[in-house]
Amino acid sequence: xxxxxKVDLKWEDLTPGRVIASMTYMLTPDDIRAEAEAxxxxxxxxxxxxxxxNTEIGFVVAPxxxxxxxxxxxxxxxxxxxGVNTIYAxxxxxxxxxxxxxxxxxxxxxxxxxxxxxxxKFLVWRIEWTNQNGELVKRQIRTSYWVGTPxxxxxxxxxxxxxxx
Amino acid sequence: xxxDTRKTKxxxxxxxxxxxxxxxxxxxINVGDDVVPYTRWITRQSAIRFGRTYKDAFSxxxxxxxxxGQFGVRSMPVQGAVIEAGVTPMIINWLxxxxxxxxxxxxxxxxxxxxGPGDTLIYHGKVIxxxxxxxxxxxxxxxxxENQKGEKVMVGxxxxxx
Numbered sequence: 001x002x003x004x005x006k007v008d009l010k011w012e013d014l015t016p017g018r019v020i021a022s023m024t025y026m027l028t029p030d031d032i033r034a035e036a037e038a039x040x041x042x043x044x045x046x047x048x049x050x051x052x053x054n055t056e057i058g059f060v061v062a063p064x065x066x067x068x069x070x071x072x073x074x075x076x077x078x079x080x081x082x083g084v085n086t087i088y089a090x091x092x093x094x095x096x097x098x099x100x101x102x103x104x105x106x107x108x109x110x111x112x113x114x115x116x117x118x119x120x121k122f123l124v125w126r127i128e129w130t131n132q133n134g135e136l137v138k139r140q141i142r143t144s145y146w147v148g149t150p151x152x153x154x155x156x157x158x159x160x161x162x163x164x165x
Numbered sequence: 166x167x168x169d170t171r172k173t174k175x176x177x178x179x180x181x182x183x184x185x186x187x188x189x190x191x192x193x194i195n196v197g198d199d200v201v202p203y204t205r206w207i208t209r210q211s212a213i214r215f216g217r218t219y220k221d222a223f224s225x226x227x228x229x230x231x232x233x234g235q236f237g238v239r240s241m242p243v244q245g246a247v248i249e250a251g252v253t254p255m256i257i258n259w260l261x262x263x264x265x266x267x268x269x270x271x272x273x274x275x276x277x278x279x280x281g282p283g284d285t286l287i288y289h290g291k292v293i294x295x296x297x298x299x300x301x302x303x304x305x306x307x308x309x310x311e312n313q314k315g316e317k318v319m320v321g322x323x324x325x326x327x
């Protein structure tokens with residue numbers, strides 16, 4: 001994940017239960033296409049309604065791994081930067097039901113816990129997705145190794161454009 | 166007689182019968198079964214394409230200067246999300262259905278080492294258990310991805326639900 005914003009996330013600020021960001025999306029064909037293409041996964045169930053209607057599910061669905069673009073916009077709004085502070089170490093992902101085109105999905109990022117092991121710091125994120133009916137459709141518990149802000153630091157403006165190498 | 170075929174927008178040829186292929190059900194699966202391996206090639210485009218989904222134009226995944234500071238190497242490791250995503254096509258190709266994966270699927274992933282442009286990852290799965298809880302039936306798998314040297318890059322477990 002990229003560096004965003006101007007305010008560094010501090011280890012001391014990572015209080016369990018703290019909600020870092022929440023975003024609501026209406027799921028579009030482009031959302032699904034962008035991620036399936038990113039993963040070079042061309043299963044037509046993600047893009048072809050004619051194909052999908054003959055499958056067990058019957059509709060175009062979002063892939064299990066969909067992220068909807070991580071959390072860049074809300075982090076920018078809060079002037080927080082995140083991602084270069086951490087290295088993705090492990091995760092548990094669960095899908096309780098599919099996300100369909102047109103679903104209005106709210107994705108919430110919060111701090112699950114922090115801990116130290118063998119002198120290293122670990123940050124555990126909880127990312128939960130609910131649909132327009134309030135149903136939990138997906139959950140990810142994501143553990144990252146905390147490395148702090150590395151150097152060299154590339155500065156960007158709020159649109160994500162590099163302004164100083 | 167030949168079935169009617171057509172190409173999807175990605176130029177994948179499918180027939181009218183493709184989606185109706187027999188799917189694997191709980192009783193068709195046995196402990197010890199191997200999942201058909203899935204291969205993917207990691208290219209610089211892999212990181213760039215995924216980075217675009219969250220507007221990443223500057224992280225160590227796609228910028229060698231940042232890579233050195235962020236990961237300690239200039240080789241621009243691909244995002245962990247890209248590595249773990251390969252489990253999904255492996256599972257769906259094996260079951261010939263997305264339903265058991267999207268209605269109750271679970272994936273536990275631990276990253277062992279980095280992978281980057283030029284690596285070939287082969288995903289493997291083996292059925293290690295079958296359980297019944299109420300009206301749900303679960304199949305549990307050991308999963309891992311190894312690189313072209315046979316080194317494990319990612320290990321974990323997966324669960325599909327019927």
